Amino acid sequence: MELEAKIDWEQGLAFRAHLGGFSLPLGGEPKVEGEQSGFRPTELLLVGLAGCTGMDVISILGKMKVKVGKFHVAAAAQVAAEHPKKFLSIVVTYSFAGEGITPEPLRKAISLSEEKYCGVRASLLPGIAISHEIILNGEKIPG
Amino acid sequence: MELEAKIDWEQGLAFRAHLGGFSLPLGGEPKVEGEQSGFRPTELLLVGLAGCTGMDVISILGKMKVKVGKFHVAAAAQVAAEHPKKFLSIVVTYSFAGEGITPEPLRKAISLSEEKYCGVRASLLPGIAISHEIILNGEKIPG
Numbered sequence: 001m002e003l004e005a006k007i008d009w010e011q012g013l014a015f016r017a018h019l020g021g022f023s024l025p026l027g028g029e030p031k032v033e034g035e036q037s038g039f040r041p042t043e044l045l046l047v048g049l050a051g052c053t054g055m056d057v058i059s060i061l062g063k064m065k066v067k068v069g070k071f072h073v074a075a076a077a078q079v080a081a082e083h084p085k086k087f088l089s090i091v092v093t094y095s096f097a098g099e100g101i102t103p104e105p106l107r108k109a110i111s112l113s114e115e116k117y118c119g120v121r122a123s124l125l126p127g128i129a130i131s132h133e134i135i136l137n138g139e140k141i142p143g
Numbered sequence: 144m145e146l147e148a149k150i151d152w153e154q155g156l157a158f159r160a161h162l163g164g165f166s167l168p169l170g171g172e173p174k175v176e177g178e179q180s181g182f183r184p185t186e187l188l189l190v191g192l193a194g195c196t197g198m199d200v201i202s203i204l205g206k207m208k209v210k211v212g213k214f215h216v217a218a219a220a221q222v223a224a225e226h227p228k229k230f231l232s233i234v235v236t237y238s239f240a241g242e243g244i245t246p247e248p249l250r251k252a253i254s255l256s257e258e259k260y261c262g263v264r265a266s267l268l269p270g271i272a273i274s275h276e277i278i279l280n281g282e283k284i285p286g
Contacts, residue, residue, distance in 0.1 A: 001222040005189035009214035013198045017190045020179055024167045026194040028202075036163055041198065041263050044191035046148035047160045051169040052184035055156045059171075071152035079144045084265035120184050122227035123268050 014038060042085070045120075046075040052120035053092060056113035057106075066105045069098030087128045095135040103141045106134055110143075157181060185228070188263075189218040195263035196235060199256035200249075209248045212241030230271045238278040246284045249277055253286075 007015040013028030014037035025038025039047070054073040061068055074093040079085050094110060110132060114121065121130065134141050150158040156171030157180035168181025182190070197216040204211055217236040222228050237253060253275060257264065264273065277284050 001224060001228065003183075003185055003189060003220045003222050004217065005186055005193055006215060006217040007190060007193045007197055009197065009201060009211075009216075013202065015194055015197055015216075017194070019182060019186055019190070022168060022179075022182055024182065024190070025165060026190070026198075028198055036165075039162060039165055039167065039194075040146075041191040041193075041195035042146055042266075043148055043162055044187045044194065045263055045266065046146060047150060047162070047167070047169070048184040048187035048191065050148055050150045050184075051158055051160070051182075051187065054150055054152065054158055055169075055171055055184065058152060059156065068152075072149060073152075073158075074147065074149040077146045079146050079262065081144055083260050083262075085144065085262035086265035087262075117226050119222065119226075119228035119230070120188050122229035123185075123188065123271060125266050125268060128266060 010037075012037070042077075042079060042087070045087070046077055046090070048120045049090065049118075049124070050075040050092065052118045053110070053113045054094075056117040057094065057109045060109040060112055060117075061105060064105045064109070066101060066109075067098055068096055068101065071096055086125065089129040089131075091131050091133060093133045093135060097137050101136060103134070103136060106136065106141075107143065110134065153180075155180070185220075185222060185230070188230070189220055189233070191263045192233065192261075192267070193218040193235065195261045196253070196256045197237075199260040200237065200252045203252040203255055203260075204248060207248045207252070209244060209252075210241055211239055211244065214239055229268065232272040232274075234274050234276060236276045236278060240280050244279060246277070246279060249279065249284075250286065253277065 027037030170180030
């Protein structure tokens with residue numbers, strides 16, 4: 001399968017990506033540029049990871065007939081202080097809200113995404129420690 | 144250094160990321176969803192890679208006093224056909240336009256990004272074959 005992305009330089013560290021009718025602004029770190037002109041590239045990698053596993057999980061839960069009311073995925077990373085500022089560890093937090101949701105299918109869906117489906121995760125350096133947390137209706141549940 | 148991203152589920156495979164005042168839509172593959180509701184997660188990884196190396200290169204060229212008129216970065220990837228659909232290879236194409244630009248500083252800036260600065264690239268699976276091409280004023284030049 002082929003995949004393409006293209007970005008156009010605007011000024012300073014500001015670029016813009018255009019893809020399939022959608023567009024997004026890219027920018028450097030505020031401390032380098034003075035103000036942030038868009039998403040930082042490393043943030044996009046985190047959004048990509050959260051999106052990839054989020055789509056897997058909601059899709060698997062749909063197949064399991066689990067009704068989810070609200071669903072959020074957060075990814076928090078530690079990045080190296082020195083160049084290249086690569087990812088060291090990432091914690092992915094899955095937050096679900098809805099009535100009648102039990103923990104077991106959530107754990108199963110997350111584990112299937114982690115082990116079998118998530119292409120972004122499978123493309124990352126194996127040395128990056130990726131862990132997860134699960135929140136169900138505001139309460140942290142064992143992963 | 145800490146980095147965070149959060150996405151909110153909207154419906155189907157559609158999510159939205161909000162970060163530092165910027166927002167972007169995420170969606171699944173059109174063949175799965177019928178229509179594309181936003182950037183695919185794997186596309187965001189490619190945009191992140193292009194943005195990371197693009198910012199490195201334009202910043203290094205600025206320090207070298209190389210005046211660039213236009214600059215685009217494209218990333219084209221081969222992705223595995225089977226789950227997890229991870230990246231197999233990526234070709235990054237750097238296109239520069241402007242008067243009086245010589246190839247040598249372009250090669251130097253790209254090589255510094257590849258070997259020293261690009262945190263997104265350094266966070267990818269080492270098995271992904273990443274190569275580059277350089278276009279200067281519409282002509283491909285030796286990399």
